[in-house]
Amino acid sequence: MTVIKINAITVPAENGDELAHRFAARAGAVDGSEGFEGFELLKPTDDREQWLVVTRWRDEESFQAWLQSPAFAHGHRSESERAGGEEPQPVASHSELWSYTVAGGSPGHA
Template identity: 75%
Template sequence: MTVIKINAITVPSDSGDELAQRFAARAGAVDDQPGFEGFELLKPTDDRTTWLVVTRWSDEESFQSWVNSPAFGHGHRSEAERSGGSAPAHVGVSSELWSYETAGGTSR
């Protein structure tokens, strides 16, 4: 059964675009991980400042394997860090990891 992990990242109201750019810079970094099924970055369309990073995994073990892998650490470093530079300031002011599994719905 698919496991859905949602990282709810709260950013200052003027930092959402920077968050999106940072995710775009590492697009595809997780695509080849065993058990990975998909990714979405959801931007709020109202006054909220919490963005949602939604990933889907074939099972909990696949997600945990990725979190504990060198690829996870590498993928969460900035482009500057990967080139030997300093880490930029954090964009998010807080984050929470939520875990779900599908309990119903439809798809096309």
């Protein structure tokens, strides 16, 4: 059963572009993970400060395996840390992980 993981990240408006840049720099890093089905970074269109990182997984076990993988650890280090440089400042002030299963939808999307 497909599971949806949503990381709700609180990002002050002045840091939004940097968050998008950091995600773009890691584009495709999770694509080859077993059970991975898709990814979206959702930017707020109103005055909210919560960006949503939405991933789809074949099942909970696939998601948990990715969390424990070297690819996850590598992808969640900063660009400069990977290059041996100085650690940049965080752009987010808070995040929380939400977990869902697909309960219904359009044909081909459930």
